Each structure stands twice: as C-alpha cells, then as structure tokens.
Amino acid sequence: MLPFMAHGHLIPFLALARQIHQATGFKISIASTPLNIQYLSSTFNSSSDEPENDHIHLLELPFCNTDNGLPENSENLSLDAIGKLFSASLSLRKPFHSLVSDIAAKQGHPPLCIISDVFLGWATEVASSLGTVNVTFSTGGAYGTLAYSSLWLNLPHRGRSDSDEFHLPGFPDSCRFNVNQLHHFLRNADGTDSWSKFFQSQISLSMQSFGWLCNTAEEFEPAGLEWLRNFLKLPVWAIGPLLPPMVLNNDYSSLSVAASGISTRRAGKKLEISIEKCMEWLESHSPASVLYISFGSQNSISPSQMMELAIGLEESAKPFVWVIRPPVGFEPKSEFRAEYLPEGFEERLEKRKQGLLVRNWAPQLEILSHKSTGAFLTHCGWNSVLESLSQAVPIIGWPLAAEQAYNSKMLVEEMGVSVELTRGVQSSIDWKEVKRVIEMVMDKKGKGGDMRSKAMVIKEQLRASVRDEGEDKGSSVKALDDLIKTLQSKWQMINCIS
C-alpha cells in the first residue's frame, strides 16, 4: 500500500490494511516516508496478543527533501508548502519500485496488488512493470472524488463570474456547480501551472489502474457511485466506512482505551487534554446539547473569522467543544494566543461552563460518539463526515480545501444532513449568521430535527454496510470479498501468462 503523506489519507489506508488482513489473513506492507511510518507505528497496540507488525509491515521510503526543511506530512502546512510536498512525492517512485521488487525477489513472486493513493498515480506504472496490478484508493467518498477529479481534468474554470453555475462532466445536468465552490488554485488553474500539472497527470495515471476503491458504502452514496463508475469506466468497490469496529457497534466501553482504530486517528498526536476530562465535561451536559467544532488535521480559519465564530458561539449560549489552533497567517505549530479570541472569552466560558477549548488536537471520535454531542461544525473532510454521520450527528459545513466543498454540497443537496455556514478562509462571516445557524441546527424540532432524523437513517445505512455476521454480510463486506477474489484471478492470469 502506498498512501499519500497526509493524516486524512494515512488513517483510512491503515484501516483498510487491517480490514484486508482480518478478512484474508494476508500480509500487507505499507510504504511511506520515515515520519509517516513513525505516525503509523505509534498506533500499533504493543499489548495485543498478536503483534500487529507480524502481519502489517511498515516500510520506509527515503524522503528526497530537495527543499530544506520541507516537512514530510501535509499537516499544518501552508498552501505553498503543500504544493512542494506534492512535487516531492514524485521522487518516491524510484525507491518504491526498488522496495516492491525486493519484496517480489524475496517472495519469489510479485505481490497480489499495489493499492495506491489517487495522488500517487505513478504507482500504476510501477505495478505493471513488476507483474502485478494496481488499484487506486481515493480515501474520499464517491461524489467528492468524482467532483475533484473531473474539475482537474476539465480545466480551465477561470473566466467565469462568481455567480456562474456550470455543468461538470460526470454529473447529471440537474446538478449544477458554482464557481465560488472552487478553491482559488482550482479557479486560477489553466493546465500550465504546477498544481494543474500534478493533479492532471496523477489522476490520469490513476485512471489507468485496474479499479478504484472508495471509502463509502453503496446504500449511502448510490448516485455518487453510479456517476463515478460511468466517469472512470472502471470497477469501483465501495468498501467503507473505514471506521473502528467499536464505533460502528456502539461499544463505547472501549472508546477511552487506546484501542486499535481509535488510536489510529491519534497517530503521532499528543493530546493536550485528557480524554477523561473531555468526557467529564460532556457528561455534565444534557443529550444532544453540545456543538463540536473542528477543522480537521491541517486547516484553520482566518483571524477575523475566528473572532466572529467566537462571538457567535458565545451569543448563542449553546455549549460547545472547540479544537483551536492559530488562525491562518500565524505559525500553525506555535502556541495559541488569547488575543486570537475576544477579550476574556475563555474565562467567561469556564465560569458559565459553556465551552471547552481544546488546543490543537481533540479525541474526535470519542467526542462525536458521546450522547451529549448534538452537531458538528466541520470543514467536511471525508473522515470527519463519516465519523459524524456514523453517530447520527448532523453537520454545519465550513469547507476549506481539497474536495471538501463538494462533500459539503452533497451533504446539503443530496442528503439534507448539513447546512453550509460559509466556505473558505476569505469569506466575511458575521457573528449573527453564526448564531442563527447554530440555533437552527441545535434545535431538536424544525430544520435541526429534520437533519437529525436524516442523519439517523444514514447511521443505520453505514452500519448495515459493514455488518458481517455469518451469511449476513453488508454491501461493503461483500465488496471487499469480491475485490480480493477478482485480484486473485487477475494475478493468476498475469503470472501464468508471463
């Protein structure tokens, strides 16, 4: 397996490795750069009876850091640095080729398959040169993956005005996209800039793979999957949601221990607040009354947006847990300063028990799984979306980057489980609007109640898709079985012929 070097990609790759091993007993190797391998290995449960590293091998690829000081993971990077990380990922090709050919030489045959990230499309060529097949894993949902791929492959989008709606190849005519849903680098891309060149070439290469995997479920995204299959003209296996089993089984007793899947999400993270303190705080509030706010592993909002959000939260008087990190424009890894928020904000919150501010990283799954959590204000990263809906928690969307705006569009238009508060870091958001939206979504009746009922239906769909009880197998379990069988016969065909 070859994930892209970002937290939101490493997590589903490792979860997929665990799922494949559980279903088949296969050994799986995950290759990445040293820092990311360190993140992944920090999630392995050393006390387990069957040491995980007996069947999931973590293999290091050297990181060719031509640009001094460029980090190996996209977490907390500026857009400019993320662009450099994309370019640097191309240099992994040679060492990856050597690594897979060493594995093949040791085993006496090539691996069954290489599962690679959609951003690392060159793996298709490595696979075919080594006598195996390549499957692309997009780590996102079907709708978002389709939108993002089609937008890059159908440039340019500039020249259109802000209010222009347009048809995007791959989607039906009735589904219109809006220019202001495009991130500014997509809006300015024309095929000659470095972002366009990277995405166009890597997505096109990924489209030459044997098939694609999506972290979604048939019953959850029927339309998105149908459109994606038509667009790619490839088999697409929906094998998600890749979430820890205890989250999907309502087994909350094990949530507070460093159990396998949960700790995956904390790869390489130090919590600055104990899980117990978070849980205690949530316990002191009534069911579905708390708003959880987080912008994922690598994003933040602008200083003025942060101020307005804080004022809106305080004025709404609703309890909340907010994962705070420095606003855009300040060193992301630096200390959070009180001046980023209204004067006396944290003290007032503490006194009134209205809000809990968590610095940098929170135990998100535990918070979302808690009965007191009533809604999630999120950047609509795909892992966050699945984690929220698997707990029937409705969403307030604030998409910031990548395919998040299209995830948000789907959640609002197709599923009715979200309201989009605003978009991006440039928008001017007023605290009164923040207050209005929070009050509407947290309301147990009206629109908020309706969103909650819809989220409940989705929660059941997601859980049904991963059911694995004897003959009673959910769609995603069947899809994984089918993927393995298909790969085995394909592998035999290639290796008999050669």
Ligand code: UDP
């Ligand atoms: N996450 C977390 N605590 C935080 C922020 C993020 O546990 O304070 C986890 C979250 O549970 C999710 C992942 O990090 O599994 C973020 O992935 P997502 O796809 O939502 O967004 P990305 O970080 O890729 O933008």
